[in-house]
Structure formats: C-alpha cells, structure tokens
Amino acid sequence: MPLLLLDLDNTLLPRDAAFRAWAEDFLSENGLPAGDLDWLVMLDGSGYVPRSTVLGAAKRRYGFDRSVDSMLAHYRIGINSHIRCPDSHVAALREAREAGWTLGIVSNGGTAPQLEKIRRTGLAALVDGWVISEEARCLKPDPLIFEIAARRCGFRPAGDRGDWKAQTWMVGDYGPADIAGAAATGLRSAWLHHGRPWAERAYRPTVSSPSLPEAVRVILAAGEHPTAGRGFAAAAAGRAQRSRGRLAVPASRLAPAPARVSPNAPHAPATAKAPAATKAPLPPAATPLGVPLTTAVPLAPVEPAPAAAAG
Known part of the structure; x- marks a missing residue:
C-alpha cells in the first residue's frame, strides 16, 4: 500500500x-x-x-x-x-484513500497549536497518523521525522510491506523543509508552488503543482502507471492536456507537469517498459536555471528551520 x-x-x-x-x-x-x-x-x-x-x-x-x-x-x-480545511482538499484526501493510499501529516511547529489545527479542521479523522516536530524532537528536513511519520502510519523500515520509501510521496509548499527533506530521505515529492518560481539549485521536486488537489491527481496517476519514465509522464501529461492547460508545472516557472521520472531512479525497476502508447517523448522543458526538472543533482546540506516555525 x-x-x-x-x-x-x-x-x-x-x-x-x-x-x-x-x-x-x-x-x-x-x-x-x-x-x-x-x-x-x-x-x-x-x-x-x-x-x-x-x-x-x-x-x-x-x-x-x-x-x-x-x-x-x-x-x-x-x-x-479562522483555520478551515477546504472542501476540495477533503475531497482529494478521500480520493487518495479510496485509491488505497495511506495518509500521514508531517509538520514543523509547536505540538499544541499544530495538533489543535489537525483536530479542529477534521483532519484527524481523514489521516492515519501524524508527527509534529516539537514532540518528535526533530525538524523537517531531517529524514528522521519522515521515518517517524511512516512508522506511525503502520510502515516499518523492513518487513512484509516492503521498502516504504519506494512507495512514498511527500507533498509540501516549503522547499527547504518539505522538498529537501523528501530528497534527503529518498522520497518522491510534489511541491505546491502557489504561483512562485522554484529557486533552489541543490535539489528539486519530482513534480510541481498549483494546488493540493492537482498534486494528488498527479500522484494518483503515477500510482495507476507504476512503471517509471514515459509511462508516468505520459499518463499525467494526458490529465493535464484534458484539463485544457491546467498544467501541474507552469512552463514559465519550472517544467510542464508532471516531470519525467528517470528509469534509473531508485523508486522504479530499471527494466520497466512503458506502454506502447506512451513512447512518444514529451517536449523538452527546463527550469529557470536551464536544468530539466528531473535532472539528478546532489543534495546540498540544508539548515533546519527554526523550532518555532510552522509547516
């Protein structure tokens, strides 16, 4: 799962x-x-x-x-x-749940205020577990906090559920915590750009999306087409095309979404073959830095966010 x-x-x-x-x-x-x-x-x-x-x-x-x-x-x-969980976000979580996904929250911040948000907004009933940095005594991007979240959601470093990292995505809006943490842990990631360009050079998300519902749709498309490379890219690109321009990554900011996933990436079998209908390559696109979104770049050390920061 x-x-x-x-x-x-x-x-x-x-x-x-x-x-x-x-x-x-x-x-x-x-x-x-x-x-x-x-x-x-x-x-x-x-x-x-x-x-x-x-x-x-x-x-x-x-x-x-x-x-x-x-x-x-x-x-x-x-x-x-004033905190509310939008109906579209609730619907996206339920869609992921119905598709067989386990859901967890990973948040930087104080335990009491973050836990109150989770409970007040009804998220506690929609997810399988959560971890907050203050009570966990570690912050994103430390891989430990993601491992704690996985354990609380029922996953183990090894066992009959397999390698949890290979089947895990992290979704977040803050690069130095959410996306750097996912990269350091070995997870795929979706960055919510909220209209911003990607500015980090040492790492980058697997895909970028304008909103949580769109990110979940792209991730579920990847789950429906588990083979790496063009199969995933073409499946999600088809979703973007059908939505008439609602690309997961604006061309002016990163790359058309979703980005390609390399066949040699650690989360996919090297021998996986894409379906015949998906063999046509996607148009090349580059980030503002001139580097394709999925180009492998060594992860540079990232300073942890302050303990009081919420996320």
Missing part, C-alpha cells in the same frame, strides 16, 4: 489566509489603522518568523501595555478560529 505524506500549513490548510483574517481582526479590535495589514503580513513571513518576533514588534509599534506571552495566547486562539 503506498504512503502519502503531507505538510500541514499552506498545504493541507490555508494558513496564510487564516493569519490575514486574524490580523484584520487584531487591527479592528484595537482601533488600529487598517492599512497596517500588509505590515503585519510581511512581518509574519508565512509563519516562519518566530511568533515572539512578530508580536514583540507589534507590541512596540502600538505601545501595548501587556506581555508578549499574553498576546501569543490571544493570537493562538484567534488564528485557529
């Missing part, structure tokens, strides 16, 4: 939208200028800036006579009240 691991913030849950809604409430409740919304969003850094830094800066800017800790408690309640 294949395993699908997913990041939490800005992958399963639209965390940045929730922060923006909280910031609007914060300004309104305190009678502060509505025009300061962009300042708060900028300072937030999509959750990767420590909360003490964000709230400490707000305390000084507005002259609040209360502690940062009290502001943090108020913030946690406020932002989680």
Whole structure:
C-alpha cells in the first residue's frame, strides 16, 4: 500500500489566509489603522518568523501595555478560529484513500497549536497518523521525522510491506523543509508552488503543482502507471492536456507537469517498459536555471528551520 505524506500549513490548510483574517481582526479590535495589514503580513513571513518576533514588534509599534506571552495566547486562539480545511482538499484526501493510499501529516511547529489545527479542521479523522516536530524532537528536513511519520502510519523500515520509501510521496509548499527533506530521505515529492518560481539549485521536486488537489491527481496517476519514465509522464501529461492547460508545472516557472521520472531512479525497476502508447517523448522543458526538472543533482546540506516555525 503506498504512503502519502503531507505538510500541514499552506498545504493541507490555508494558513496564510487564516493569519490575514486574524490580523484584520487584531487591527479592528484595537482601533488600529487598517492599512497596517500588509505590515503585519510581511512581518509574519508565512509563519516562519518566530511568533515572539512578530508580536514583540507589534507590541512596540502600538505601545501595548501587556506581555508578549499574553498576546501569543490571544493570537493562538484567534488564528485557529479562522483555520478551515477546504472542501476540495477533503475531497482529494478521500480520493487518495479510496485509491488505497495511506495518509500521514508531517509538520514543523509547536505540538499544541499544530495538533489543535489537525483536530479542529477534521483532519484527524481523514489521516492515519501524524508527527509534529516539537514532540518528535526533530525538524523537517531531517529524514528522521519522515521515518517517524511512516512508522506511525503502520510502515516499518523492513518487513512484509516492503521498502516504504519506494512507495512514498511527500507533498509540501516549503522547499527547504518539505522538498529537501523528501530528497534527503529518498522520497518522491510534489511541491505546491502557489504561483512562485522554484529557486533552489541543490535539489528539486519530482513534480510541481498549483494546488493540493492537482498534486494528488498527479500522484494518483503515477500510482495507476507504476512503471517509471514515459509511462508516468505520459499518463499525467494526458490529465493535464484534458484539463485544457491546467498544467501541474507552469512552463514559465519550472517544467510542464508532471516531470519525467528517470528509469534509473531508485523508486522504479530499471527494466520497466512503458506502454506502447506512451513512447512518444514529451517536449523538452527546463527550469529557470536551464536544468530539466528531473535532472539528478546532489543534495546540498540544508539548515533546519527554526523550532518555532510552522509547516
């Protein structure tokens, strides 16, 4: 049974939208200028800036006579009240489940707030397990946190379920944690670009998608055509063509999706043959760096994200 691991913030849950809604409430409740919304969003850094830094800066800017800790408690309640799991994401998870996939969450961040999100949004009932960096005492991109997630989802390093890495995908929006972690662990990965270009040189995702539902569709297509190389590429390319331009990877940013998977990749048999109907090569495409998306590049060391960062 294949395993699908997913990041939490800005992958399963639209965390940045929730922060923006909280910031609007914060300004309104305190009678502060509505025009300061962009300042708060900028300072937030999509959750990767420590909360003490964000709230400490707000305390000084507005002259609040209360502690940062009290502001943090108020913030946690406020932002989680705005967290929702979109119906399209729920449908994608159910589609993967019906296709026989095991589902797990791998999140950087504090245990209490991340666990509250998982439970409040109903994700706890949709997945088989989860791991949060604070309680696991390790952060993405450390391979250990992915191994912990696999064990909690019922997989073992060896056994009757085979090599879990060969049948596992990681989906996430943050390259240095999600995609670098997948590469370091030996997993295939789908990067949610959210309209951004890929900027890392030392590693790259297997495929890139504009949204979680699209990423799941591409991954399920790979599961339906387990042979490596053109069989996978053609199957997913056909899905993109039928969707009339909804490519998993915008040509202006990375490469037409999904990218080819090399027949020599460790997750596929070297002798696998593609079906006759899929032998026509896909048009060549390169990243902004001029390197094909699936070209093997040695993984460079990646600095772990701060412990307070959510993901």
